[in-house]
Amino acid sequence: MATPITEPVSCDPTRTKPLQDRVAIVTGSSRGIGREIAIHLASLGARVVVNYTSSSSQADSVVAQINSAADSPPRAVAVKADVSNPDDVKSLFDAAERAFDSEVHILVNSAGILDGTYPTVANTDVETFDKIFAVNTRGAFLCCREATNRVKRGGGGRIVLLTTSLVGALRPGYATYTASKAAVETMAKIVAKELKGTGITANCVAPGPIATEMFFEGKSEELVQKLKNDIPLGRLGEPNDVANLVGFLVSDGGEWVNGQVIRVNGGFV
Numbered sequence: 001m002a003t004p005i006t007e008p009v010s011c012d013p014t015r016t017k018p019l020q021d022r023v024a025i026v027t028g029s030s031r032g033i034g035r036e037i038a039i040h041l042a043s044l045g046a047r048v049v050v051n052y053t054s055s056s057s058q059a060d061s062v063v064a065q066i067n068s069a070a071d072s073p074p075r076a077v078a079v080k081a082d083v084s085n086p087d088d089v090k091s092l093f094d095a096a097e098r099a100f101d102s103e104v105h106i107l108v109n110s111a112g113i114l115d116g117t118y119p120t121v122a123n124t125d126v127e128t129f130d131k132i133f134a135v136n137t138r139g140a141f142l143c144c145r146e147a148t149n150r151v152k153r154g155g156g157g158r159i160v161l162l163t164t165s166l167v168g169a170l171r172p173g174y175a176t177y178t179a180s181k182a183a184v185e186t187m188a189k190i191v192a193k194e195l196k197g198t199g200i201t202a203n204c205v206a207p208g209p210i211a212t213e214m215f216f217e218g219k220s221e222e223l224v225q226k227l228k229n230d231i232p233l234g235r236l237g238e239p240n241d242v243a244n245l246v247g248f249l250v251s252d253g254g255e256w257v258n259g260q261v262i263r264v265n266g267g268f269v
C-alpha cells in the first residue's frame, strides 16, 4: 500500500513568485499575443517593459492593468521602439535598465507583421518582402543581438522569439511571412549554442492560428471557419495559450529547454 502523503502543501506567505523582480522586455506587447505575455509575466512577478510602435494608448492600458494589480508599482512601463531600427532597440534596453535599475533578464520578441492580402510569391512586390523581413527577421536579429550582449548572465537569462507553425504547415499565400520566421528559427538554434557558458537559453515559440488582429486581417468568416476545422481541438488558439508556454520557458523550471522551436497550435501541424 502506498504511504499516505503527510507533508502539508507549502503555503509560506514569504515565498516569492517564480519571476520575482526579474526584468522582462516584451516587444510588440501593446496588443495580441505580446500583450498577454506581458500581463502573464507580470503575474509571475516580473517587472515588464511593454513595447509598441504606434498603438500608444493600448500600450498604456496594458501598463495600467499591470500596475493596478501590483502591490508595489511601477511594475510595468511602456516604451516606444521600432524593432527594425538598431538605435531604437538599444534605447529599448537602455530604457528597461533605467526604469527598473537592473539588468534585463528576459527578452520576448513578439513584434511581427503580416501581409493580410496573402499574396503568392508571383504576386509579392519587393517592398512588401522587404517590409516583412525588416520587422520579422531583422527585428528579431536586432533584439536577439542586443539580448545576447546585455541579458543577465549566470542563471535566469532567457530569450524567446515568436515565430510560426506555418514553417511546418507551408500554406500558399504565406511564403514571405513564413520564410521571414524560418530564418529566425535557424538563428535561435545557433544563438543557443553561441551562448554556451552564460546560463542564457534561447528558444522559439511557434504558434498556430491565434485569435488576434493579425490572424483576422483580410480573412473571410468562411476561411476562419475552415481553419478552425483544421485544428483538432476545434477552436482558434487564444493569446493565453501562448503566454502560458512562454511563462514556463522563462521560469527556472524551463531552463533545460534550450535551442528549440516549440509549436503551440492545438494540433494544427
Ligand SMILES: NC(=O)c1ccc[n+]([C@@H]2O[C@H](COP(=O)([O-])OP(=O)(O)OC[C@H]3O[C@@H](n4cnc5c(N)ncnc54)[C@H](OP(=O)(O)O)[C@@H]3O)[C@@H](O)[C@H]2O)c1
Residues within 6 Å of the ligand: 027, 028, 029, 030, 031, 032, 033, 034, 051, 052, 053, 054, 055, 056, 081, 082, 083, 084, 109, 110, 111, 112, 113, 135, 139, 162, 163, 164, 165, 206, 207, 208, 209, 210, 211, 212, 213, 214, 215
Ligand atoms: N496571431 C497568430 O495567429 C500568430 C500565429 C503565429 C505567429 N504569430 C506571431 O506572434 C507574434 C504576435 O502576433 P499577434 O497576433 O499578437 O500580432 P498583432 O495582434 O498584430 O500585434 C502585433 C504587435 O507587434 C507590434 N509591432 C508591429 N511592428 C512593430 C515594430 N516594428 N516594432 C515594435 N513593435 C511592433 C504592434 O504594435 P503597434 O501596433 O504599436 O505597431 C503590436 O503590439 C508575431 O510575431 C506573429 O508573427 C501570430
